Amino acid sequence: MMMGGLLMSGLMLSEANLPTSAFALTSVFREYIDTFDGYSFKYPQNWIQVRGAGADIFFRDPIVLDENLSVEFSSPSSSKYKSLEDLGPPEEAGKKVLRQYLTEFMSTRLGVKRESNILTTSSRVADDGKLYYQVEVNIKSYANNNELAVMPQDRVARLEWDRRYLAVLGVENNRLYSLRLQTPEKVFLEEEKDLRRVMDSFRVEKI
Numbered sequence: 001m002m003m004g005g006l007l008m009s010g011l012m013l014s015e016a017n018l019p020t021s022a023f024a025l026t027s028v029f030r031e032y033i034d035t036f037d038g039y040s041f042k043y044p045q046n047w048i049q050v051r052g053a054g055a056d057i058f059f060r061d062p063i064v065l066d067e068n069l070s071v072e073f074s075s076p077s078s079s080k081y082k083s084l085e086d087l088g089p090p091e092e093a094g095k096k097v098l099r100q101y102l103t104e105f106m107s108t109r110l111g112v113k114r115e116s117n118i119l120t121t122s123s124r125v126a127d128d129g130k131l132y133y134q135v136e137v138n139i140k141s142y143a144n145n146n147e148l149a150v151m152p153q154d155r156v157a158r159l160e161w162d163r164r165y166l167a168v169l170g171v172e173n174n175r176l177y178s179l180r181l182q183t184p185e186k187v188f189l190e191e192e193k194d195l196r197r198v199m200d201s202f203r204v205e206k207i
Helices: 090-104 185-201
Strands: 029-034 039-044 057-060 068-073 112-125 131-144 157-172 175-184
Touching (some): 039 068, 090 131, 090 157
Antiparallel strands (some): 029 039, 057 068
């Protein structure tokens, strides 16, 4: 659906050792405005920009490295979007978003299994008068501790990571824009208010 893909793994910090409050010091937000590509959003002021991450823009929490946001958009030369209705209703858009994530997370490792669920899909008209879709999914990754074992009882699956993925979709300039947030489920409830502020701030602009 989107141009390219972004595999937001960030496994340098184990989710088992996450701090209890990743947003404890991030009550202040900054605004990022891209007038060239036509979008803007707000983000926690202590998040840092990571260049060369594969998206048009990518920010990461410097403490919880599995927590990040990115923006991607389609190429108008390969597909011309007139409105979000081109994707169908939010429920259909949610299925497309989930397929995109699972495609990015495909692994050639033996014994790896992904479990995924669409949690919510919704639409809203923002204060700019434009329609946006919001999609939330959960993806869990399991891996066998001994994938080469002959006997099934010797292949024990363990949870590698459990994450919430939140996407906001908008259409402008014949492009489909996607703001994508990733956060470990372990800290989602504590940080939900701030994450939703980021989601609600996303806007697409005519260029």
